[in-house]
Amino acid sequence: MRLLIVEGNKEQTRLERGAFGIKPYHLMFQEMLGGLVPKAQTDFAFPADVASELPTAGQIKKYDGVLWTGSSLSVLDESPDVEQQLNFAEEVFKSGVPFYGSCWGMQVATVVAGGKVALSKNGLEFGISKPIDLTPLGRQNPLTSHRKGTYSALCIHFDEVTKVPENALILAGNAHSKVQAMTFDYKKGSFFGVQYHPEFSSSDMALIGSFLAEKLVKSDAFNSLEEVQEFCLSLREQKGIPPEISDYQLHTQEIMAWLKLIAGKQ
Template sequence: MTNILIVEGNTQDARALTATSGGVTQGELYHKTLLALKADIICDTVYPADEGAVLPTGLELEGYDGIIWTGSALNIYNTEPAITRQIDFMKSCFARKVKIFGSCWGLQVAVVAAGGQVAQNAKGREIGIARDIQLTASGRQHPLYKNKSVSFDAVAIHLDHVVSLPEGTTILSGNDMSRVQALEIRQGSAIFWGVQYHPEFDLDYIAMLFDKYKTMMIEEGFCPDEAAVSQLASDFRAAQNEAGRADIIAHHNLAEDVLDPCCRLQEISNWLDFVEQAAA
């Protein structure tokens, strides 16, 4: 039996907005993803963005085999309490003998908590598919990327990226948008693996986010109008759910990296193997 703590990165208001958009929260999505990969996993979820949230401390943290940090709509360089509480909680995690995995926001929280810096990407937002992510020399040898291609695409949505690395960091992959698409941070006895993209997101989930952020998609030039956003979301859903849609797959250049769950979830699966081997 593997015990995992899921750390939901979004605020209560953001989680409610996701529900009204027809989606599950990122914590709920991770729970479903983990159960699909390992049926005997037990998950607890905490909400450090929420005022008054009860969080595990000290040896309670070490009672978990691993900790997973979700994405979030927040920006780490802002100083609101919903953010600073998460940075403080990540520091508490780094102070214990724990293994942590983070997607997108989770990576950014870890970098800042460990002494690095995250800023808005001057190249703009990476949304939909992060293209041509390349493993570094270290990444090719790292267990995060076992059975992963040396170059791949991944589902992504982020405006911010890492600009300064904390001590104890190894860059594992990058692309033209962000030189850090994955990294490892070692602090004390804690080991953090993080990715800037979202292996837990399938095309259905990113399509829901297209619809949720229609205004942003138009204002930032990804689509000319609401109809185009809706069509993009519809295409991604069709590629995910309708057999034989080679036309859509070719039009949007959707590779097996994002279409095949085994490929898409490889990093999370590898981290779970790492956690289970350490617990054995």
């Protein structure tokens, strides 16, 4: 299996976070895929880097799947690093190669396919998500039917999908965002994505939380810097964390289900 991982963050963000010890998102994905499909070959694309050379739709066809990471960007911003990502997502859909997206990846795919994304009226959802429930369609769909009840996941997002693309199936939602998992077809391609981050480990989330501590307090996600650090410590020590998060195999179930589905179509 050959997979293309698309990094959602621009180089400056990757460098700033890297100096704090946070792995770039494309490497988090590569590490995850190394555990899920050890024999898979992975390549990277960096559409947020405006000068980056990107594969065409024809060149993307050599891959079995495309996985798009999260990002600190917003699709609501009219900037070159956002515009180039939207244009590249069009190329992915033109290629017909199955397309998966976490958080930002789902938002980019949504906008390109005619849906809408907006700042959530509920503010920031950070850390451990509010309980997520499958829809009736989600309970039947092989991408999410492995979830047998309400579950939580690691997350960080201000924006959310407010209008799904035509023919989209909403597979899961929660009290914060009604679209937490979704699938749809557009042009020649199929898309599956989630609003949360299955690829994050608890330690990844703890580092991100520590890095963003001041912003998290300003966003009212936490009352104080001490509260942020206590939460990050609980993540690192796996204390009071739901088993579907602390067990990485359980946390990555949606991506594994997607990989199995695309493998079956080869």
